[in-house]
Amino acid sequence: xxxxxxxxxxxxxxxxxxxxxxxxxxxxxxxxxxxxxxxxxxxxxxxxxxxxxxxxxxxxxxxxxxxxxxxxxxxxxxxxxxxxxxxxxxxxxxxxxxxxxxxxxxxxxxxxxxxxxxxxxxxxxxxxxxxxxxxxxxxxxxxxxxxxxxxxxxxxxxxxxxxxxxxxxxxxxxxxxxxxxxxxxxxxxxxxxxxxxxxxxxxxxxxxxxxxxxxxxxxxxxxxxxxxxxxxxxxxxxxxxxxxxxxxxxxxxxxxxxxxxxxxxxxxxxxxxxxxxxxxxxxxxxxxxxxxxxxxxxxxxxxxxxxxxxxxxxxxxxxxxxxxxxxxxxxxxxxxxxxxxxxxxxxxxxxxxxxxxxxxxxxxxxxxxxxxxxxxxxxxxxxxxxxxxxxxxxxxxxxxxxxxxxxxxxx
Ligand SMILES: Cc1cc2nc3c(=O)[nH]c(=O)nc-3n(C[C@H](O)[C@H](O)[C@H](O)COP(=O)(O)OP(=O)(O)OC[C@H]3O[C@@H](n4cnc5c(N)ncnc54)[C@H](O)[C@@H]3O)c2cc1C
Numbered sequence: 001x002x003x004x005x006x007x008x009x010x011x012x013x014x015x016x017x018x019x020x021x022x023x024x025x026x027x028x029x030x031x032x033x034x035x036x037x038x039x040x041x042x043x044x045x046x047x048x049x050x051x052x053x054x055x056x057x058x059x060x061x062x063x064x065x066x067x068x069x070x071x072x073x074x075x076x077x078x079x080x081x082x083x084x085x086x087x088x089x090x091x092x093x094x095x096x097x098x099x100x101x102x103x104x105x106x107x108x109x110x111x112x113x114x115x116x117x118x119x120x121x122x123x124x125x126x127x128x129x130x131x132x133x134x135x136x137x138x139x140x141x142x143x144x145x146x147x148x149x150x151x152x153x154x155x156x157x158x159x160x161x162x163x164x165x166x167x168x169x170x171x172x173x174x175x176x177x178x179x180x181x182x183x184x185x186x187x188x189x190x191x192x193x194x195x196x197x198x199x200x201x202x203x204x205x206x207x208x209x210x211x212x213x214x215x216x217x218x219x220x221x222x223x224x225x226x227x228x229x230x231x232x233x234x235x236x237x238x239x240x241x242x243x244x245x246x247x248x249x250x251x252x253x254x255x256x257x258x259x260x261x262x263x264x265x266x267x268x269x270x271x272x273x274x275x276x277x278x279x280x281x282x283x284x285x286x287x288x289x290x291x292x293x294x295x296x297x298x299x300x301x302x303x304x305x306x307x308x309x310x311x312x313x314x315x316x317x318x319x320x321x322x323x324x325x326x327x328x329x330x331x332x333x334x335x336x337x338x339x340x341x342x343x344x345x346x347x348x349x350x351x352x353x354x355x356x357x358x359x360x361x362x363x364x365x366x367x368x369x370x371x372x373x374x375x376x377x378x379x380x381x382x383x384x385x386x387x388x389x390x391x392x393x394x395x396x397x398x399x400x401x402x403x404x405x406x407x408x409x410x411x
Contacts, residue, residue, distance in 0.1 A: 001030045002319070005088060005099035007078050007258075009035035009063045011043075011392070012290025012304040013105035018394025019312040021068040031070070032097060034090065036077040038063055041133055042387055043161075044301065044380075047168055047337065049136035050128075051176045052144070056137055058384075066392045078106070081262035083283045101285050101319070104271050106259065108161055108291040108299060112251035115156055117227035119251075126232060127247045130169060131161075139248065143176070148185030149245030154234055155192050156224045158199075159268075160253045161291050161299040164346070166190065167197060167207055168337045169248065174214045175339030188215065191222040191234065191242055200353035203346055206370045210338060253299075255292050270294035275350065276326030278311055287311065297330035297350060305391055306331040309401035331403040333359070335367075335380035343376035345369055349403040360399055362407030369408065 004020060006013045017033045024031065045059035067073045076092030087098045110131045112119035118127065128142060129135035153170050160166075170190050177183040190197075190211065196204035197211055197218060211218060225237045227249075233241050255269030264271050264280070271288035273280050275295050280286040288294075289311060290304040297303055310328040318324050330350030337343045345367045346354035358365040366375040390397060 002028060002100045003098060004029060004031045004101050004103070005097055006031070006033040006103045006105060007081075007088065008105035008107055008256075008290070008292065009033050009067065009073065010040070010105060010107050010290065011301045012107075012292075012308060013103070014040070014063070014066045014392050015305065015308040015394045016103055016105065016289060016311070017071050018066070018068050018392070019308060020315070021071050022394065023312060023316060026070050030072070032072040032074060033067060034074045034076060034078055034088070034097070035063055036075070036091075038075065040066065040392075042384055043131075044165075044387075045384060046130055046133065046136045047165055047172070049133075050130050050139040050143055050169075051172050052140060056133060059133070061388065068394075078256070078258045079261070080258055081264060081286075083262070083264070083286060086285065099285070101315075102287070104259070104264070104286065104288040104292050105290045105304075106256040106292045108253045108255050108270070110251040111254050112249065114252040114254075115224060115227060115249075117229050118156075118249060120229055122229035122232075126245070127227065127229065127249060129249050129251060131165075131250060131253075142246070146246065148177070148182045150187040150189065150243065151246045151248065152189045152191055152234065152242055152244035153248045153250075154222070154224060155194075155250045157252050158193055159299060160250050162301075162334065163199060163298055164334050164336045166192070166250050167211070170211070170216050171214060171336075171338045174216060178340075187217075189217045189219055189242060189244075191219040191224075191236075193221065193223050195220050198354075200348065202356075203348075203354040203370060206344075206356075207336070210344075210372070214339070259292065266294050268294075274326075275330065276328050277314060277324040278307065278328070279324060287315075295330065298332040298334065300332055300334055301387070301391075302334060303330075303332045305397075306401040308394070309396075327402070329402050331401060335376055335383065337377065337380050338372050341374055341377050342372040343380050344372055345376050345379065347403060347408075352403060352405070352408075355408040357408035359407055 042059040048054040076090040079089040128139040197207035198204040259265035259269045278287045291299040333347040356370040
């Protein structure tokens with residue numbers, strides 16, 4: 001039996017397991033997937049929890065429910081990958097798993113302890129995150145009784161997963177405080193290491209204008225040096241200080257420590273792979289998919305989905321001795337919830353930045369690119385159903401994996 005081993009049963013790993021269980025001959029292949037936790041979180045839903053739109057129960061399901069028949073699911077942290085021996089050591093019982101092909105899909109997570117003052121006595125008192133279930137739930141509780149003041153949202157460092165989530169948070173905060181009758185008592189500040197609202201210039205201009213209209217102040221190029229939790233201030237390397245009453249942080253994001261222990265990671269523990277095929281340049285039988293991969297596109301579930309589409313077909317060629325085709329183009333698309341029942345959508349790849357237009361049908365949509373619409377808001381809300389019922393199960397969606405210029409207007 002040939003062995004395909006998948007590390008991480010999150011978005012990317014679960015999709016790969018489902019796809020491969022269907023595509024590979026199960027009399028010839030043994031597929032194994034390893035994860036350290038039983039619970040799968042629908043991470044895009046974490047955004048809605050602080051504002052009472054979702055509760056914890058709306059974003060959790062058991063991982064086992066999504067692992068297909070015939071795939072072995074092992075519950076243990078990964079200790080280390082030993083590429084020279086084609087094996088992985090698990091923490092549980094120190095057991096080794098051999099592989100012929102390895103897919104690393106261990107994602108990325110937040111590390112608030114990397115920033116002085118952030119993860120100390122004011123954590124979950126005047127400082128919260130919303131990238132973890134614990135943070136999102138604690139912040140929801142805090143916001144229920146908060147009487148207003150200066151809310152500062154700070155992204156400590158890029159890259160982060162879902163780079164639009166902070167923007168969505170601040171726009172939803174504007175809507176939420178309006179609804180609570182508190183907006184005139186709340187100052188909203190977005191302190192970002194980027195020069196503007198987003199990484200790419202056209203989207204940055206569109207999104208920056210929307211933030212402006214909503215009365216959100218952007219503090220650009222703010223590279224956080226430390227938090228002073230008692231003085232309630234954040235301080236940048238160029239010695240700018242911003243006082244806050246409530247700090248919402250997106251801490252440093254890093255890949256898993258097992259990647260560093262295995263000598264496979266860059267300085268943030270992301271795995272270097274070919275950006276079109278996901279194959280490691282050092283080990284021809286190791287691939288990385290999803291947030292774990294060091295790729296010059298967004299770390300997002302949509303990217304993981306398009307990546308798995310491309311990878312699956314390529315993998316079948318590869319194991320038959322054919323060359324992999326450079327099919328993945330960095331395609332990403334993300335709904336951006338903007339409050340008051342509206343949202344935007346961006347669609348881009350390695351070469352093309354987000355542009356205005358319609359998606360997926362040119363001229364029709366129903367979704368509008370870089371423009372607020374109700375359809376986009378409903379698309380975002382419907383996405384949860386699609387995630388649990390279609391995407392995770394590795395089913396095909398009627399959307400091409402590669403980005404299309406049809407329906408985009410240019411600048
Ligand atoms: C607040 C928020 C909003 C978001 N919104 C969107 C959105 O609107 N659209 C979008 O496309 N994306 C969004 N994302 C991003 C999206 O959720 C992620 O990009 C996606 O889940 C990445 O999938 P992954 O499989 O790479 O990682 P994950 O789904 O995080 O899975 C990684 C898995 O690896 C396991 N693992 C890690 N290390 C080990 C180890 N040592 N041993 C064993 N198991 C291990 C973990 O337990 C986990 O199950 C959002 C994320 C957040 C936090």
